[in-house]
Amino acid sequence: MEVTIVGAGLVGCLLACFLARRNHQVTLYERRPDPRTEGADRGRSINLAISERGIDALRRLGLDREVLAEAIPMPGRMMHATDGTLTFQPYSADRAHAINSISRAGLNMKLLDAATALPGVEVRFGHRLTGLDERSGRLEFESGAVGKAQVIIGADGAYSAVRSRLQALPGVGFSQDYLDYGYKELSIPARDGEYAMDPGALHIWPRGRSMMIALPNPDKSFTCTLFWPHESLAALDTPRKIETYFAENYPDAVELMPDLVESYQGNPVGHLVTMRCSPWHVTTDATAIGLIGDAAHAIVPFYGQGANCGFEDCVELDRCLDETGDDFPRALELFERRKTDTDVIARLALDNFVEMRDKVGSRMFLAGKRVEHALERVLPRYVSRYELVSFSTTPYAEVERRIRAQRRWATAGALAGLAGLATLARLIGARGNGGRDTT
Known part of the structure; x- marks a missing residue:
């Protein structure tokens, strides 16, 4: 079967690997140029925390060791108080479990390499989808290119062009809920060739209505991300305001950020949104069209489950294909059962934002x-x-x-x-009164 995947990000590439293993011919269309030759978008990487769900998906394809070789285990959180006090909070009682910091861009490149190394997988970069006809399977691209497919899967992220087309069809519901927060990426470089902070932790600076986090990189740097209300991000509009605010609120971090002002002013502000869609698939006489990953259920990043959840989607769709004998229309319909789970993690991710921002520093x-x-x-x-x-x-x-x-x-x-304690206390009391029960 020939399958078209729109979006060659993390989920699209991983899904291509799963489908190629099933001997399907896969064409990936990606709006961006090849990141392996052009580089990643500046200021939008947000390091990922890969944990068991994502590792399980990679393990099924034999990619786990290669990916984790460049990941850094983080067995807990390191909380930074404004007075410089550090508090480590392990994720598990025995400290045996860890989430793993990894570059989104680096992981994407590894998955692109894995997908393109498989027979039957082709990636076409610079192809932004502008038109999709579900009745014929015709795809139109900004470049003027045209494609046609019987099976089309949208893995093109939270602002999915495939989902945009499905939303226009009768019976397809969609909602999006924006937080009044944005995110901005900063960095802490290596100091004298070593990490400037403990690399074995996810660092968090909780500050009530805002926070900063930092994840370690193999080059001994940290990728930092601010999660602030939009008005707070916009208020720091001069170098002096930036320096003063960070000195007051992140005193132990500001001295580790020699490029703070340049990065703050130069890096873009990203948006935080939860998106829900139902159903995730539409089937016509000519085509079966489905959604996966953020295209179906974008969540905020505060449980570290966005990529993990998307990778688990690939495992579940692969399982559905097993159950239906690779009948894509039936498999995509069966795949809808996962929505119950994705609705739950969307809610938990929002709850965890409040925990990370407001609660983790409290006694x-x-x-x-x-x-x-x-x-x-x-x-x-x-x-x-x-x-x-x-x-x-x-x-x-x-x-x-x-x-x-x-x-x-x-x-x-x-x-x-x-x-039991109350009963014991009464018995002791009764004995102390010569056996008389005084209740």
Whole structure:
């Protein structure tokens, strides 16, 4: 079967690998030039945190070792207070689990290499989709090129041109919710050839309504990302304002950023949006058209699950093709069952933004984490939500069900323990009064 994938980003390339393994002929259309020769867009990389769901997808294709060879494990968060105090928060009780920092651009290039090395895969760069006719399968591109396909899969991101066409069709629903926040990329270079901070952590500067994060790179630098309200980003419109604000709010970071002003003024502001679409596919007599990854369900990046979720989409679609004997119309219809899970992770990602921005530095939050890790050590069945999301392939919706169940039996156990203590106290009291019960 000939399959057209629109979008040669992370998910599009990985999906091409899965489909080529099934002996399908795959053509990838990408609006950008080849990043392996032209380089990545400046200021929009946002390092990725690859965890088990993404690794599982790579492992199925034999790509996990190659990718992880250039990733940096981060077994926890490092919190930076305004007074310079550092607090490390491990992701798991035994510190055995880690998320992995990796360059989005670097990973994209590796996946492009993997896809184009397979027989039957072709990538056509510089092809921006401008027209799609679902009745005939005709694709039109800004360059004037024309294509035609029976199976078309949109892997072209949050602002998908394929989804834009589907939205115009009867019965297709779509919603988008923007945060009133933007993001801007900065960097902390190596200092004397070494990391300027601990590379074994995701660094977070929580500042109430805003925050900055930093992830390590193999060249000993850190990629930093500001997540601020749009008005705050716009307010720093002079070098002096930039320097003063950072000195007051990020004093331990500003001295590590020699290019702060240039990067702040030169790098673009990105937008944070949650997008939902239903259904993810449309089938006609001539074509089967589907959506995958951010094209179907864009989420904000605060659980580190955007790429991981998109990679898991590829695994699920591959599973659907197994179940339907590579019948794409039926497989794309079956693939819709994943929407329950993607709706859950979209909500969790928004919740985690509030946690990272407002709560991670509070004493109450830290105490709660210590209790949670204590429960993990003494109760083998107890696993935190973060661990289930990041270090397992348990479906997102099942994670929610399991966490609710854990809370019920943990609460019941605590109440039973308190009741037992109260009974013991009464017995001790009764003995102290000559055996008379004073209740």
